[in-house]
Amino acid sequence: MWVHFWGGARSVTGTMHMLTIRGRHVLIDCGLMQGRRKEAFEINRNLPFQAGDVDAVLLTHAHIDHSGNLPSLVRAGFRGHIYATSATRDLASLMLLDSAHIQEQDVAYVNKRRLRQGKRPFEPLYTQTDVMAVLPLFRSVEYGCPFEVVPGLVAQFIDAGHILGSASLVLDVNENGHSFRVLFSGDIGRKGLPILRDPQTAEQVDFLVMESTYGDRLHETPDQAKESLCQAAATTYQRGGKLLIPCFAVGRTQEIIYRLNQLWEESRLPHMDVFVDSPLAANATEIFRMHPECFDEEMLDLMLREHDRDPFGFSRLRYVRSVEASKELNTLAEPAIIISASGMCEAGRILHHLKNNIEDPRTMILFVGFQAENTLGRKLLDGQNPVPILGEHFRVRAEVRRADGYSAHADQAELVSWAQRIHRASSLRAIFLVHGEEPSCQALAQALGERIQGARIEIPYRGDKVELVP
Structure with a gap:
């Protein structure tokens, strides 16, 4: 062969x-x-x-x-x-x-x-x-x-x-x-x-x-990654900005939601709204709910013990589907967390959020996944400044961080x-x-x-x- x-x-x-x-x-x-x-x-x-x-x-x-x-x-x-x-x-x-x-x-x-x-x-x-x-x-x-x-x-x-x-x-x-x-x-x-x-x-x-x-x-441990997320949210909240998380719509988004849910239940997440601005991520989360045969024992036990609890939803979380609702996020005056695809910033709504927020020093961009060579995500991690977004160049004034433990x-x-x-x-x-x-x-x-x-x-x-x- x-x-x-x-x-x-x-x-x-x-x-x-x-x-x-x-x-x-x-x-x-x-x-x-x-x-x-x-x-x-x-x-x-x-x-x-x-x-x-x-x-x-x-x-x-x-x-x-x-x-x-x-x-x-x-x-x-x-x-x-x-x-x-x-x-x-x-x-x-x-x-x-x-x-x-x-x-x-x-x-x-x-x-x-x-x-x-x-x-x-x-x-x-x-x-x-x-x-x-x-x-x-x-x-x-x-x-x-x-x-x-x-x-x-x-x-x-x-x-x-x-x-x-x-x-x-x-x-x-x-x-x-x-x-x-x-x-x-x-x-x-x-x-x-x-x-x-x-x-x-x-x-x-x-x-x-x-x-x-x-x-x-070597990666951070899952607990260290959870702390990185908690610290990023707290820092962004204190300076009144937006925490942008470029995120793969399938898998990574669901894990980040799960961790934010935990932080909320532990009273460790600041009082800031969380938006999943990706129709794909919203639909993918529904597919997760349809395939419990793929879940580990901890997840299955949670679902059996607490029938009314949704591990992919909590009171501060909103799924954004329409283009109009996505554009409204640009007018937010309060601190917020925006999770959006694509994870390497090569396409999708994350590009519009970067375009509107990357020159604001109150903004934080938190990468939680691999960034391939020559992608916009890699350019941001490597410190390139300015960067091209949708055919235009923008100065990077936002803080850029990475949390390896979410890989x-x-x-x-x-x-x-x-x-x-x-x-x-x-x-x-x-x-x-x-x-x-x-x-x-x-x-x-x-x-x-x-x-x-x-x-x-x-x-x-x-x-x-x-x-x-x-």
């Missing part, structure tokens, strides 16, 4: 790996490349293979860097099944429609200025109509249920603990009379976080394809521990590190090499092709 690393190799966004077995082609994830907009647009638009030759897609989870280019794949001729857990199917349906809507809105906004300047208008990468052609292709498979993808390849989803419905992929391969097992990690979550179960591992694995997002660092990605110690558990039950032959920028990949490769004996460790480049043989 061959593995072709087409995306998410020595980078974080645009995850896409092609398997070739017995002349059939199976794609693992089909993510959207993000960052340098013109370059990313060209990569996303021009797939490096014939979409009509792909027999099936295995989707590890709903985040746009893993699912976001499925509409381009289908528009280019893919007609096979897209396999995912039911929670991933439900979330991806929402996220893809939202992605298309945001692209349409952002292009329309930019085109107003381009047309005034006599320039040719841009086109969105895909539209909501393109997304509607994707949705009938989904087939849901629950955790722990093996299924044949193509002849010679049986897949099974196990819980990755990253976001609702996220999975690692166990692949049992039978080719040329030989059998072996491959594990694709997907995005690996952290142990001990609220809401979701801890990541699972597999046994008898020969080859491991593993994410390395935070392969070069849904395992850190170096957690990644190494996860791989060690697999190796002890398997005797790994090779580990391929993906979904990480160069420093993270190299640091994790060194850490794994010191602790896992007998397995070669490789860091593929985009476009590399390797043959897995027993």
